[in-house]
Amino acid sequence: MLERDKQDRKEERERVLAERIKPLQLAGLSLEELQTFCKELHQKIDAVDEERYDFAAKVSKNDTEMQDLSQKIFELKGKMKRPNLKRVRVSADAMLGALLGAKVKESVDFKANLKTVKKEEEKKEEVTDWRKNVDAMSGMEGRKKLFNAGQ
DSSP: OHHHHHHHHHHHHHHHHHHHSOOOOOTTOOHHHHHHHHHHHHHHHHHHHHHHHHHHHHHHHHHHHHHHHHHHHHHHHTTTOOOOOOOOOOOHHHHHHHHHGGGOOSOOOGGGGSOOOOOOOOOOOOOOOHHHHHHHHOHHHHHHHHHHHHO
């Protein structure tokens, strides 16, 4: 069947070419007539090449558009979605066992290796009676004490 199809296509092609292409009658033409005939053929060949190039450009453009659209369809179908994960309760020991393998068999105290931070207590100024302070700072002696304390 394949050979018969190939033969049928070949015969169809030859028939179509015989209808479209007329046999050349070059006998009896002068040199100038042959040159004009060649120029006409050359112009026809150029026109056909331009059409072929245009069709090839359109086909390649359509192919890229089809590929882009098929990629968008593939993405819209959701084939790339991640599956929903199930919640699993695992203890810290089981998690370490899964990560490190059979190396760790004892439970690990995570708080043992943490640094301890000691908070420093802020120095609080003693609250004294303001009346005693006013008497001590009164006059020139008090201002001299403030001057000396600022330095």
